[in-house]
Amino acid sequence: DGGITQSPKYLFRKEGQNVTLSCEQNLNHDAMYWYRQDPGQGLRLIYYSQIVNDFQKGDIAEGYSVSREKKESFPLTVTSAQKNPTAFYLCASRTFMDGVNYGYTFGSGTRLTVV
């Protein structure tokens, strides 16, 4: 059964701590994305990657880092430099075939809370 798996579902971070959110897909999609969702707001792009070993900053990359060592995996690290990390984090992927891109497939999200 193809899809995107995010883990953990809930994550609690202490002040000054780095945490890593996992995102794995078995859809054979080339492009992967990380979005942040705050209550009552839309999705804001943190980082995205078109191919392995390459990624670009989105609109709100400060305080975050990513890696793309495998096509299937795109983990997001929330560093201590991110001052307001409490949010719902969504990972997504999409396919691009025959010169056409398609809608996102989203993971089920990770809710991060600072304690």
Added chain:
Amino acid sequence: GENVEQHPSTLSVQEGDSAVIKCTYSDSASNYFPWYKQELGKRPQLIIDIRSNVGEKKDQRIAVTLNKTAKHFSLHITETQPEDSAVYFCAASINTNAGKSTFGDGTTLTVKP
């Protein structure tokens, strides 16, 4: 960069009525416009999309229209049902391999039985 505005932020309708959500975009290069539905506590799911070479697309009770000249597109839901209650997001992107989407802020639709 692209800016997407979505209206209204909340919408309440009676079951059986129609609902319309409108979005505008700023980048004339955008040519792919998906709509997502997000139920409470769940992931967004693609419900319909439209490309810039098409003015209207319909899928059962859902339709989307696009006006490239005015840079706006709309979602129309007819014969609404309580299970249509959710947050709806519009998005705009350019048809490239990167294809990153810019999202509107969402519309919370409530369908009253």
